[in-house]
Amino acid sequence: QAQLVESGGTLVQAGGSLRLSCIGSARTLSYYQMGWFRQAPGKEREFVAAISRNDDSTLYADSVKGRFTISRDNAKNAVYLQMNSLRSDDTALYYCAADYGRFVESDANAYDFWGQGTQVTVSS
Numbered sequence: 001q002a003q004l005v006e007s008g009g010t011l012v013q014a015g016g017s018l019r020l021s022c023i024g025s026a027r028t029l030s031y032y033q034m035g036w037f038r039q040a041p042g043k044e045r046e047f048v049a050a051i052s053r054n055d056d057s058t059l060y061a062d063s064v065k066g067r068f069t070i071s072r073d074n075a076k077n078a079v080y081l082q083m084n085s086l087r088s089d090d091t092a093l094y095y096c097a098a099d100y101g102r103f104v105e106s107d108a109n110a111y112d113f114w115g116q117g118t119q120v121t122v123s124s
Contacts (some may be wrong), residue, residue, distance in 0.1 A: 009118030022096030
């Protein structure tokens with residue numbers, strides 16, 4: 001199974017930027033479509049962004065379009081989420097997930113493996 005380890009979450013001021021990283025261990029991430037999800041306190045987990053296994057397709061939630069960018073480096077077995085113009089409503093636990101399916105998905109149920117999450121807190 002793919003083991004996913006997220007990092008990069010921290011406390012940041014509104015308007016600031018962060019880059020989250022997700023590293024795969026035990027298996028190469030190039031076999032998977034990859035996604036980022038987040039969950040704020042008292043809310044359900046929501047889709048943020050996804051990228052195809054060969055980096056030719058991306059998908060974003062409307063709430064992050066134009067502010068967040070997902071990317072991957074298969075040589076480093078890593079996926080990234082660059083977050084700019086952060087807002088207080090971006091505060092959440094951010095999860096990396098891997099999907100062995102054919103297409104880039106926004107549905108969390110499509111994903112096969114998940115990391116433990118990294119906390120992003122945006123202060124206003």
